[in-house]
Amino acid sequence: MTKRTGFHVLSHVLCLLPLMSGALGCASAELQATSGHVPVLLGPVACIGCKPGAAGPAQDRPFAAEVATTITGISGQSSSALISSIQGGSFGEVADSSVGDLCTGEIRLDSIKASVFHIESFVYSRASYYVGASGHAVTVPSGVCDPRLYPSVEAPSGRESP
Amino acid sequence: MRIAASPFPLLGCLLATSLGCAGARVSVTADTAKYPISFSGVIRDRGGVLHATPTLHKVGGFVASRTSVGLVYSTISLPSTWDVSEELNRQVQAAGGEAVINFRLAVTGSCAALNNFFLLNALPIWPGCAPLEATGDIVVRAGVPRD
Numbered sequence: 385m386t387k388r389t390g391f392h393v394l395s396h397v398l399c400l401l402p403l404m405s406g407a408l409g410c411a412s413a414e415l416q417a418t419s420g421h422v423p424v425l426l427g428p429v430a431c432i433g434c435k436p437g438a439a440g441p442a443q444d445r446p447f448a449a450e451v452a453t454t455i456t457g458i459s460g461q462s463s464s465a466l467i468s469s470i471q472g473g474s475f476g477e478v479a480d481s482s483v484g485d486l487c488t489g490e491i492r493l494d495s496i497k498a499s500v501f502h503i504e505s506f507v508y509s510r511a512s513y514y515v516g517a518s519g520h521a522v523t524v525p526s527g528v529c530d531p532r533l534y535p536s537v538e539a540p541s542g543r544e545s546p
Numbered sequence: 547m548r549i550a551a552s553p554f555p556l557l558g559c560l561l562a563t564s565l566g567c568a569g570a571r572v573s574v575t576a577d578t579a580k581y582p583i584s585f586s587g588v589i590r591d592r593g594g595v596l597h598a599t600p601t602l603h604k605v606g607g608f609v610a611s612r613t614s615v616g617l618v619y620s621t622i623s624l625p626s627t628w629d630v631s632e633e634l635n636r637q638v639q640a641a642g643g644e645a646v647i648n649f650r651l652a653v654t655g656s657c658a659a660l661n662n663f664f665l666l667n668a669l670p671i672w673p674g675c676a677p678l679e680a681t682g683d684i685v686v687r688a689g690v691p692r693d
Contacts, residue, residue, distance in 0.1 A: 414652035420586035423596070427576035427583045427631070432644045432687065433592040436580060476586055487596065493585075498653045500676040501569035501620055502661035511662070512569075513653050517585075526594035530601060 413453040413513035415496070420476025422483050423490040430492070444523055447491050449478045450516030457509055475517075488527035493519035566667035568660065568674030570616030570623040574651060578631040581638045582645045583682070589645045597687055598647075606641030606684040608634060608649075613657065616674040623676070630680050643684035652679045 417424045428436040483489020496517045503510045582589055588598045610633040616623045638646060657675040666672050 411658075412652050412654040414650055415585065416648070416650040417585035418587055418648050418650075421588060422586060423582075423588050423590055424585035425582060426585065426649065427579035429579055429582040431582055431590040431592055431594075432597070434582065436578075479586065488594075490590070496574040496651065497571065498574060498651065498676060498678055499569060499571040499620070500653055500655075500657060500661060500674070501567065502658070502667070502674070503565055503567040504662050504664050504667060505565050506664070509662070511655070511658065513655070515651055515653055524590065524594055527590065528593075528595050530595055530597065 411453050411455050411511055411513055413451045413498075413515045415449075415451050415475055415515040415517060417474070417476035417479055419474055420479045421486050422479055424475070424479045424493065425490060426493045426496065430490075444484070444489075444521045445482070446518070447479070447482045447493075447521050448516070448518040449475050450514065451475070452516075453513040455509075455511045482521045484521075484523065485527075487529040488523050488525065489521060490524060490527070491519055491521055493517050495519070566664060566669075566672075567619050568616065568663070568667040568672055569620040570614045570674050570676035571620060571626070572612075572614045572623060572676050572678060573627045574678065574680075575627060575629045576631045576634065577629055578635070580631075580635050581643065583634065583649050584645070584647045585649045587647050587683075589647055589685075591687065601688050602645075602647065602685040603688050604683045604685050605643050606637070608637050608646050608680070608682040608684050610634070610637075610681075611677065611679045613675050613677045616676065618670045620674055628678060638684050641684045642686065644686045645684075646682040647685055649682040650680065652681075653677065654679060 423431075479491045480486065482491060496515070498515045499512070500514075501512045576583055588596055589602070590596055610630055612628045614623045614625055614628065634646060638644075654677050656677045661667065661674045663672065667674070
């Protein structure tokens with residue numbers, strides 16, 4: 385009886401391993417700002433044709449956004465809770481709202497951090513996927529909107545290119 | 547009265563409450579990029595004019611991936627920094643592009659089996675990992691002769 389019980393414990397553990405991994409394996413966290421209307425820049429080159437590291441305009445205000453996806457649940461159960469969030473809306477919306485003027489504002493990122501962390505016990509599992517970015521909003525004095533990009537917008541409080 | 551002592555309830559409790567964890571943490575940079583990179587679909591030219599899809603033509607796709615390994619419950623990550631510059635410079639130059647827009651950075655679940663390996667991930671020597679994937683659109687300005 386004792387040996388049988390021990391075998392059952394071991395067999396349950398082994399049987400649950402694939403389920404535990406499978407329940408958490410399809411999650412991800414993605415940082416993207418395709419809906420944004422201002423440049424969200426990574427790296428030392430600020431524009432097409434600009435030289436790397438060219439002195440940029442003065443920093444306006446700090447900027448930060450993050451995407452976090454967390455799955456928690458009972459190990460081996462497929463009914464895990466999926467929580468995906470970004471602070472203050474999508475990354476693009478956060479970028480747009482962080483600049484004072486869509487035509488002259490832009491975001492320059494200083495740091496991007498990504499992580500994956502899994503915690504697992506026999507009865508509890510948690511998987512966390514995280515991507516976060518921080519930087520600052522700047523105003524480009526020479527910035528102008530191309531009317532073709534904003535056909536229905538009255539040059540959102542900025543200048544239009546001739 | 548005799549109390550039966552069985553090791554299995556204790557083993558069960560240990561299994562139920564014991565925690566294993568694994569993962570990795572990575573910083574992503576583009577410190578030596580020769581081309582502008584934008585997470586949005588918008589980029590400026592040298593004159594400050596904003597360009598997006600109507601005035602930008604896609605000439606290729608940028609794809610790069612990297613997996614960092616984490617040790618000691620993700621305290622140590624190797625490598626701890628991923629600089630996408632070299633791969634980006636190479637792909638943009640090969641495509642004849644001027645910039646990368648719609649840049650996306652994702653951390654995916656393809657390491658779940660390793661990070662989530664019950665019992666073994668309780669050991670500090672058990673490695674975890676963080677798979678990263680970067681994608682984007684390589685673009686040029688429409689109707690603008692390039693240098």
